[in-house]
Amino acid sequence: MTSLIQSEYSQEFIKEINIQSQKGSSDNPTYDITSIAVPTASFRWSGSVLAPNGKIYSIPYQATTVLIIDPVTNTADNSSIVGLTGSNKWNGGVLAPNGKIYGMPFASTNVLIIDPKTNTANTTTITGLGTGSKWNGGVLAPNGKIYGIPLESNSVLIIDPETNTANTTTITGLGVGGAKWSSGVLAPNGKIYGIPYNAMDSVLIIDPEKNTANTTSITGLTGAYRWSSGVLAPNGKIYGIPNDSNTVLIIDPETNTANATSISVPAGTAKWIGGVLAPNGKIYGIPASSDVVLIIDPATNTADITSMTGLVGVNKWNGGTVAPNGKIYGIPFSTTTNSVLVMDPKSIGSFCPSLLESSYLNKL
Template sequence: MPLIIFQTSPHENRATNTRTTSVLPPFSRPFDLCCLFPILHGLYPHRAYWACDAAAWLVEDDAGAFHVNTSDPTSQPVLLNGMNVDALLQTVTVQQSMLEEYDAITQAQQNTIDAQQTTIDAQLRRVRALRGKVCRASASTLGEQLGTSKDKWHGAVLANNGLIYAAPHSASSVLIIDPSTNAVDTTTISGFGGELYKWAGAVLAHTGHVYMFPSTNTSVLIIDPDTNTADTTSIHSLSSGSDEKWASGVVADNGLIFGVPFSAASVLIIDPVTNTADTTTMSALPADTYKWYGGAQAGNGLIYCIPTFAASILVIDPQTLTADATTLGGFDASVKWAGAVLAGNGLVYGMPAHAPTLLVLDPATNATSTLTVAEATNEGKWVGGILAPNGNIIGVPSTSSAALIFDPATNTTDTTSLDGLPGDYSWYDGVLAPNGRIYGIPRNADTVLVIHPGC
């Protein structure tokens, strides 16, 4: 039995570039298409219609829906512009069934993933608990032949050869620490005399040389780690107008070195490529003593220097060579913090020296806040901080009998795990070595402090 085909015929008007399609007029009741063929042929003689012996119905129901029915839907499909509507519907039904099956599989897989994640979380909690038991933070000392004189070394840096070089403050030699053997050396780079407070703080330049900042000395002390030789003549004749001019510094990402003004009235800018120094570009700073100690370059490129006695944070822009000592102000002029650490969360932390709090700076918003540190009562407690591999910040004990452990993820502090230390201005800042240990530089102590920060 032939199929009933209802077909429209498009017409093109090339003059107007339009295309129209003729359709049947509306029906108010069901019609047998076979009965319409003579009428249609009379109305539209340019089209061909085929006679049939089956019935197809066009029906508009009360809701206005249009129905096309054949006499035997199982064997006589409806074709719309040549497309088999029944076959298309069957295909869609099969695809819908497949999608539902896929959804069920996906949900089952998600349930499995959720269960696995729950198991992983439980295992991680167990690992952390076990790690806390078997991988605790610990402290020890080495090099018990460094003498009992005061203010021996202030600050240090790790060189590319794996050795740590500490700046001779009142000592007559550079202290060299080998973390791989825990050996100390005070003879290889020596002969600097017994003058007090010569240099303080050290940084590693992109050239591979170590630069130590002039405190009362008028020259920058430059160390070549490849040859273990010292140079005090390349950068000289710096102002001797104040004691402890610069005591810390930062190597910016543009390669320049910025000495943080401790008692100097200017930022010290060193170009290690040319070995030249500049103390005039950023010189409009207060002449007060002990202003800032420690700095960190944040993700926005700016260097933030931590206020010790200063009433504001010093902000250095390494690109424009400008300094701002007013925007982040409002602090009291008493002694507060010493040392800056950029944590993994992007915040800069100032270490509590005399203040009972940690200073917290958000470089993204310039917002500052403080966090109270337990048992932070005495003065000069911690000088300098180091970011440990586990994400914690370790404060190097000066007058405190314990190292400070601060967790930026939880804002919690620990002053009991690494207790029992001398606390007599013993160490001054520290350095993280490749072995994961932190080495505290002896100020008054006769030993190097070695801190295992834990896992």
């Protein structure tokens, strides 16, 4: 799994997703909010990960179960992995080289380790990570370690799946509290870019080779609760999904510069949380409190908010995953439809399993 994300192979990845994206779409995109039902609740799952078995594992936030979505049968299972009590537990997850999924501790003091082979979960191996709201999303780096993005924590969380240990002392001094960064993206240069959320006006740039963090190269991104997450596009740039911001953030890892003026979106709060790259090359923003799906076209740097509309409500879905069938599955948070959001971009091309499972695409 880590071979694909080594910097020397990154251009092969970019080349392949460009080949697929140039095939375009066969028709206009559609969505379905009736086929996959889930139990009624609020603040259920936040983020999801595609496992090697082809199923999507949703990370429990307030839910006490892991939601397992089967794209082949269009069904959901929330009874296999249960008993995960607590509030605001984990936010986002990452597929490790060992085939297990690591849930990032938000309020939980433990890392959630899901084994898709056995459909079991472990919360007792990596523990003692402190109370409070800590990390929001994570990214698998080329060195095989997982880097948790500090929302409120003073440190980057570094998980070693080989030893099942965690380190919070190597990259530290980032400031306690403030909702700093939300989710991260692995760039082709091997560095991880943390998306500025609230307290910080800078992009967090983590260098896994040196285990250092840089907050001074990309700055001046002011505002409150700006972008919820980021997505790597076929052009090699990272697109930040608007939370409260009325623009899309575009980060260029080659020049370490950012543009927050090219793509505008309507005003609003908690509009989209999470974004997914489809094989057609477009990025689909998951509607939280917006009633439309955000479709970003990196080829033209434009946004479409008219193709998929009518999704009323607040805090509906949090994060999403593209499946081997090319469809995107939005994860139920507080949606009153009590369903998974299934979007069909009608992509002509497709992503092979190694692309789908790579940390370029497969994380929150």
